[in-house]
Structures are given as structure tokens and as C-alpha cells.
Amino acid sequence: SPPEKPTIIKCRSPEKETFTCWWKPGSNGGHPTNHTLLYSKEGEEKVYECPDYKTAGPNSCYFDKKHTSFWTIYNITVRATNEIGSNVSDPHYVDVTYIVQPDPPVNITLELKKSVNRKPYLVLTWSPPPLADVRSGWLTLEYELRLKPEEGEEWETIFVGQQTQCKMFSLNPGKRYIVQIHCKPDHHGSWSEWSPEMYIQIPTDFRVKD
Amino acid sequence: SPPEKPTIIKCRSPEKETFTCWWKPGSNGGHPTNHTLLYSKEGEEKVYECPDYKTAGPNSCYFDKKHTSFWTIYNITVRATNEIGSNVSDPHYVDVTYIVQPDPPVNITLELKKSVNRKPYLVLTWSPPPLADVRSGWLTLEYELRLKPEEGEEWETIFVGQQTQCKMFSLNPGKRYIVQIHCKPDHHGSWSEWSPEMYIQIPTDFRVKD
């Protein structure tokens, strides 16, 4: 029989300059099946084929900078074809502006410091993911950190906006904390994965004076 | 004699949308004196008069949204006039962004909690002042709280950034604490008044277990 229609499962841009879409093939109807990704762009009749099936691995299409436009809707379909016939996925509408999911922040440092009036606090600093061009202002990232005592259950999440450092005052003396950070474009798109877990031991004299 | 020159004592914007200036009259030289507030905007010759002497009470001028621009610097003077003559205050320059002083935070709650391993701590929560809350994307506030044992001398001040809650671990058992919070715009502007004093009695078994 002809192949089942494939399903476009996800499109993602890691740095708001390129993007990739992935699809899941349906059953191949017992015959070797190949897949063709076709797309048209808002305001154009022309239909294009996927520019690069390789870079992002199997069942994927990678759109490099030249093929990536923002504030315009891509109408994407995937056609599965075997010797009996073919079947086309439902159309998938994508505006790359809304599918940006950055990589996690990097270069995270944790440092215990004492303020002028000898009050101890924790300073966290981090850098944006390397791929993300925040210097030019094309992409603006916001950050959120979470921490909890090692054996604790509940994460405490703190949104820190566009800063790349944060001072923490009210921490539990003598506890060992786990800290992670993630980031997201300032308006649209989704949070990155959390950064790898980092640990910091809060000294027992990390006390608020009388 | 002609009236003494008045002094412009303060200009304040509570929410970066409107602002008010107040002045202090000088002596009236023994004759009935009236005051006129005049202003010009940076780079413009035109002189305007105060749009509203009433809303903010005596010796004040209220600039509603229509009359408030934060792209320009206002050059403000107040002229006192009686039948003998008149006298003009020194010019007062106003950039609305720099005179934002929000109202204090509201809905403050204090709650003693026990963490998973039965360790007690204090959770404080609060809300932005209503005027600022409506436009949370426009006026970003930062918070600072202070606390001290009732009979203590020195306040302990803790800056908590843009969060509207805070956990306090290391408080002294059996003490009664006073807590207050204030807020300020994240860039320019000044701290609000402190919120009214709130009290919390820390139970004697509020021991930080080692």
C-alpha cells in the first residue's frame, strides 16, 4: 500500500538565525519510502524543497541563514512516496520568531562573599550560550535560576531578567545547595534546558546578625 | 514690598505616567500674593502654564498624562506676584524618569513555615503598589526589606531584586521582629516610603537544627 502520511513533530531555532524541522514517518506500506519536505512562504506562490536533509540528521530539514526569514509564515508539508503511491502530512505553519529555544547558559560561577557590614551572600554569574548573538541586540535573552538544598524537594525559582549575575542573601546556613540556570528569548520561544547541576556549600556562620 | 521668591521643593511621579511639583511660597511682602507655575521643554522656546493647580492640593501643579512627556527635560519656575511686584523662583529642571517614586508595596504577608526536615523559616510575600502593578511591563520595580528585633537598634536590610517573596532562615528564636518593605524603579527614581511596620513573633522552638 502507499505509505502512511508522516507527521511534522517539531521545528526549533537555537539562535534565531537558522532553524530545523523534524518529522516522524508513518508506516512505509511494505515498500521502500522516501520523504520530501516542501515549503512555501507567506506572500509567495512559489514552492521550495528542503535545502538540506543532512545537517540535522535523519527525518529532518535544516534551514541555514539564507533560507531563514522572520516575521513571515512558512507553510511546511512532508510527502512520503513509495512505488505504490504517496501521502502528504498536514500543513505545519511556522513563524521562526516563535520557535527559538536557546542552548543553556555557560561559564556559571558561584562565589560566597561578605558584604561591607560583614553580611555573607552568594554571587552567581553566567554567560549567554555561545551560539546566541546577544551583542548585536538581534537576540535578547532572559534568565531564570533555580536552587534547592541538596536533600530538599522543592525548587525555588528566581527570574532575573536580562542580567547575567545575581546576589543571593537569604540562604540556609550549613546547607549544600544545587543551582541551575536556563534562558529564553525576551518575548517568544521557549526556555532552554537547565544548565548542568552545580553545588555550593553554605558555611554554618552564614548567619544574619542579631 | 514685592513677594519673596518662592522655592520649588519637590517634583514626583508615582507611576511614570503623570507627575506633580510642589513649591514653598516666600513671604508675601504684606500683600495678597498669587503664584503662577510656568514651564518650557528642552529645545523649545514656547512657555506653558501649569495645566492643573487643584488636583494635588495647595501650592502644587499636577501634570496629567497628556502633559507628561518623558522624552524631554522640563524647565520649571514659579512666579509670585502681588500688587507691588513679582519675584520668580530659581529654575527647577525635571526629567520625569528621574523623579519616579512609587507608592510602598502592599498585601504583605508573614508566615512561619517548617521545611521538609522540620526546619522552621519565615516566608514574606508582597505585591507591587496598585498604580505600578497595572503596567508591570512599563514600570519594573525592585524591592528591599528590612527587619530588626523589636527592641533592637540596627535594621538588617536585604535587597531582593524583582522578587515578590523571600525566605528568611536564620532568625532568633523567641524574638519579636519588625518587618518593612519598600520599592524603587529598576533604573532611575527613588525608594518609596517604607510599608507600615509589621510584627512577627518567632517561637522559642524556632531553632536552626545543626
Add this chain to the structure above:
Amino acid sequence: LPICPNGSINCQVSLEELFDRAVKLSHYIHSLSSDIFNEFDERYAQGRGFIAKAVNGCHTSSLTTPEDKEQAQQIHHEDLLNLVLGVLRSWNDPLVHLASEVQSIKEAPETILWKAVEIEEQNKRLLEGMEKIVGRLHSGEVGNEIYSPWEGLPSLQLPDEDSRLFAFYNLLHCLRRDSHKIDNYLKLLKCRLIHDNNC
């Protein structure tokens, strides 16, 4: 920072401050535009397939705006500023009507009504600021030529509910898109002109 120390003559808001305020305002306007679109979409557009019809329906699509980072970085800042001004001006008229016509939508929640009015007011405020910035940067007269007229009022008043709701959907979809462009371009310009591309 003392405002106008000892009454100096050219006492004015600095270009950096003007850009800071413009970016904060464009960010705020876009957040509102996103919220109002999402609220309308959830409440009135589910299952009506409006997105497929909204393709290429914006009254500002005639304005050639940069569509990727390279284009945005290659365009001269005066041209990009004029484009931003042109898009902002092109939204003055529709926003006035959006704020009034949205009141006629059946059971329109208070949050949609309030946001429509707030966006209209803040858009005018941003336009004032952009004219100030352009005036500061361009020695010559502020160019008025970029503008794209909007003829969508009749469609917001159509008797047929589905058509009328689609007209609102399309306008809010375009507002979300254009306010995001403006916000993005201003952040780029600020980094370029104030921070030497080192934000």
C-alpha cells in the same frame, strides 16, 4: 546624575537615555500586543482556521523591512530608524479604531479593552520619542514619506460575526508582528549606535 548642572544651555535627555526609554517602551508595547493577541485567539479564534487566512494580510506588508539579522545589520541606521517611524505612524489610525471597535465585541473581557487603549496611548508616546531620536540623529528635516494607509475599518464593523472576528484576528496578528519588529530593530539600533555592537 544631576539634571542640567548649573543650568547649562544644552540641557537635554541624552541619546542613550532616549534609546533606553524607547526600548523599554517598545518592549512593553510588544508584550501588550502579544497578550491581547493570545487572549483574543484563545477566546474567539479557536478552530476557525484564521491563521491560514491571515497570510500576507498586514496593511504594512508593503513596507520592505529586514527579515533576518544580516539584512537588519546591513541597512543604514537612518533608513532603519525611518522604517521604524513609518511602521509606527502606519499604526496610529488602526489603533485608534481598534480601541473603540473592540468595545463592540461580544463579552470582550476588560483586559482586552484596557490593553487596546493602553497600546494606542503608548504607541503615540513611542512615536513622539522616535521623532525626537530621529531629530537628534538626522541633521535634516524628519522624513515623512514612509507611511502605509489602513483601510480596515469597514471590516471591523461587518455584520457577519465570523468575518468581523477574522478582521480583528488579522489586525491583532499584524500588531503582534509589527510591534515585535519595532522592538527588535530598536534593540539592534541601540546596541549599534550606543554600545558599539557590544551589548
